[in-house]
Amino acid sequence: MGIRGLMSFVEDHSNEFFIGLKLRDTKIVIDGYALFHRLCFTSNLELRCGGDYDSFADVVQxxxxxxxxxxxxxxxxxxxxxxxxDKKLATIKDRAREKIQMAHSLSVGGSGYVCPLLIREVFIQVLIKLQVPFVQCFSEADRDIMTLANHWNCPVLSSDSDFCIFDLKAGFCPLNSFQWRHMNTVKGTRNYIPAKCFSLEAFCHHFSNMNKALLPLFAVLCGNDHINLPIMETFLSKARLPLGATSSKGRRHHRVLGLLNWLSHFANPTEALDNVLKYLPKKDRENVKELLCCCMEEYQQSQVKLQDFFQCGTYVCPDALNLGLPEWVLVALAKGQLSPFISDALVLKRTILHTQVENMQQPNAHRLSQPIRQIIYGLLLNASPHLEKTSGNALPSRPLAFSEVERINKNIKTSIVDAIELPKDHSDLSKLTELSLRRRQMLLLETLKVKQTILEPIPAALKLPIAVSCYWLQHTESKAKLHHLQSLLLAMLVGPLITIINSPGNVDPVPGQAQCLAAR
Incomplete structure (x- = not known):
C-alpha cells in the first residue's frame, strides 16, 4: 500500500514529524519487500544484465x-x-506498466529501477544463511507487521507511507533515514544505528490536535493502492479544502494538506464521513460509504498473530484457513519455500509474470517456461472445493484455465493458459508430498524433457542446473551458441569454487549474531 504524496510531505517536515533515535538493544519488525527493494536500488548494483546477485547478497549480509x-x-x-x-489488481497492472517502461529504458542504456527476477529468492537465501527469523504472509503484510510490532512494542522499518497512518506504539522508522552504513562504533560507547522515527502525535498536533482515528479516512480519501474512486474527485472539487499557511514546498502537497486541515475540524471518523457523503449524489452515497469503510478497515489490527510463528513455527491465518488448503502448502508458504506465485495461482487462478530487462520487441522470457507453469497449474488443480467459489478469474467453460498477466511488447496483456492434466496420483494436492522421491524426480525430469541417463554421470549438485539447461536448449527460439554454453558452465562452477576457497572451516559468518539468537 501507499498514500500518494504523504511520504514526501512528512519528509519535507522531518524536523517537526520525526524524532532522532540511536537504535540498539531492541527487536525490530522489518518490511521485507521494502528492504530488499531499497538495498537493490541504493547499492550501485548492475540492473541490466539479469541480476548482480552476488553483490546483492553481500549487501544484504x-x-x-x-x-x-x-x-x-x-x-x-x-x-x-x-x-x-483482488482489490489491488488495477494498481498491480499500473505498476506492471511502469516497470515495463523502466525495463525498456534500462535495456537501451537509460535509467530505471527494476528488480532482477530472482532478487527475492536471493534475499530469502541470505536470511536463511544468517538465521534471521522471517515469515511470508498469505497476502499483503502491512497489517500483520503493525500488529506484531505493537505486540512486541518495537519499531517498524519500512518505506511504505501507510505506516504513517497505523497507530504504532514504538513508531515507524523510514528506510531512507536508517543509517546502517554509518553505525556508531566510537570506542567506549555502545554501538548504535542512527535513525529517525515518525511521531504520530507530532503529526496530529501539527493539524490542530486532530483525532488520529481520522487518519484511515484521510488515507482512503487521498488515494491509496486499494481505492481510486473517480467520484471522490466530486467531493474534492466541491469541499473547498482549506490549505492553511503553505510554503512553496507545500504547494505540491495541496491534496494532502487540504484533506488533513479539513478533517481536523471533525471529532471522529463517523462525523467526517457523513460530511464527505454530503458532497456526493444521493444515489452513490451508500455504495461509497460501504467502500470507504471497507478500505478503512485495512488500517486496523490484524487477526493474525505472527508471534506464534516465531515462537512455535506455525500460525493461523483465517483467510488461508477458510480456503481449506492443505496444511503442508500453508507451512511451505509461511516459510517462503513456495512463492506468492503459487498462492496467486491457487486462490485467483491468475499469476503475474514480472517484467525483467530484455529486448521489448521479442516475446518475454517467461514464454520459454510456460510448459513448466502448465505442469505447476496441473498440480494445483482441485486443491480445495472452497477455491472454486473464490476465484473470480475461473472460466466455467474452461476448468483448466489460468490467467497470466504478462508483457507483450511494451504493454501488458492477460493471457489464458490451460493447465496440463496429470495422472491421478498427482491430482490430490494434499497428498503430493507423500509421493516417493523417485516418482517426484520422474515428474520433474518429464517436465524438463530430460532423460535420467543423461544426468547419471553428472555430480549431484549440478544435476538440476544441467537439466534446466537442457530444457532451455530445447525450447529457446534463437539457437544457442558455444559461448552461451560456456557462460552457463562457468557460472555453475564458479559458485562452488568460491565457496570452497572462502570456507576452509566452519566459521561463524556473522560475529555477534549469537547474542541476538540467545535473546529470542
Whole structure:
C-alpha cells in the first residue's frame, strides 16, 4: 500500500514529524519487500544484465551484520500473494506498466529501477544463511507487521507511507533515514544505528490536535493502492479544502494538506464521513460509504498473530484457513519455500509474470517456461472445493484455465493458459508430498524433457542446473551458441569454487549474531 504524496510531505517536515533515535538493544519488525527493494536500488548494483546477485547478497549480509553488532534483533515479514478480494489488481497492472517502461529504458542504456527476477529468492537465501527469523504472509503484510510490532512494542522499518497512518506504539522508522552504513562504533560507547522515527502525535498536533482515528479516512480519501474512486474527485472539487499557511514546498502537497486541515475540524471518523457523503449524489452515497469503510478497515489490527510463528513455527491465518488448503502448502508458504506465485495461482487462478530487462520487441522470457507453469497449474488443480467459489478469474467453460498477466511488447496483456492434466496420483494436492522421491524426480525430469541417463554421470549438485539447461536448449527460439554454453558452465562452477576457497572451516559468518539468537 501507499498514500500518494504523504511520504514526501512528512519528509519535507522531518524536523517537526520525526524524532532522532540511536537504535540498539531492541527487536525490530522489518518490511521485507521494502528492504530488499531499497538495498537493490541504493547499492550501485548492475540492473541490466539479469541480476548482480552476488553483490546483492553481500549487501544484504552487511545490513544484517550492522543490526547484530548493535544487538538489534530483526524479524522480517514478507508479502505473500494478492488479496483474495483482488482489490489491488488495477494498481498491480499500473505498476506492471511502469516497470515495463523502466525495463525498456534500462535495456537501451537509460535509467530505471527494476528488480532482477530472482532478487527475492536471493534475499530469502541470505536470511536463511544468517538465521534471521522471517515469515511470508498469505497476502499483503502491512497489517500483520503493525500488529506484531505493537505486540512486541518495537519499531517498524519500512518505506511504505501507510505506516504513517497505523497507530504504532514504538513508531515507524523510514528506510531512507536508517543509517546502517554509518553505525556508531566510537570506542567506549555502545554501538548504535542512527535513525529517525515518525511521531504520530507530532503529526496530529501539527493539524490542530486532530483525532488520529481520522487518519484511515484521510488515507482512503487521498488515494491509496486499494481505492481510486473517480467520484471522490466530486467531493474534492466541491469541499473547498482549506490549505492553511503553505510554503512553496507545500504547494505540491495541496491534496494532502487540504484533506488533513479539513478533517481536523471533525471529532471522529463517523462525523467526517457523513460530511464527505454530503458532497456526493444521493444515489452513490451508500455504495461509497460501504467502500470507504471497507478500505478503512485495512488500517486496523490484524487477526493474525505472527508471534506464534516465531515462537512455535506455525500460525493461523483465517483467510488461508477458510480456503481449506492443505496444511503442508500453508507451512511451505509461511516459510517462503513456495512463492506468492503459487498462492496467486491457487486462490485467483491468475499469476503475474514480472517484467525483467530484455529486448521489448521479442516475446518475454517467461514464454520459454510456460510448459513448466502448465505442469505447476496441473498440480494445483482441485486443491480445495472452497477455491472454486473464490476465484473470480475461473472460466466455467474452461476448468483448466489460468490467467497470466504478462508483457507483450511494451504493454501488458492477460493471457489464458490451460493447465496440463496429470495422472491421478498427482491430482490430490494434499497428498503430493507423500509421493516417493523417485516418482517426484520422474515428474520433474518429464517436465524438463530430460532423460535420467543423461544426468547419471553428472555430480549431484549440478544435476538440476544441467537439466534446466537442457530444457532451455530445447525450447529457446534463437539457437544457442558455444559461448552461451560456456557462460552457463562457468557460472555453475564458479559458485562452488568460491565457496570452497572462502570456507576452509566452519566459521561463524556473522560475529555477534549469537547474542541476538540467545535473546529470542
Amino acid at each position: 552487511k545490513f544484517f551484520e550492522s543490526l547484530f553488532a548493535c544487538n538489534i534483533c530483526p524479524y522480517v515479514i514478507l508479502d505473500g500473494g494478492c488479496d483474495i478480494s
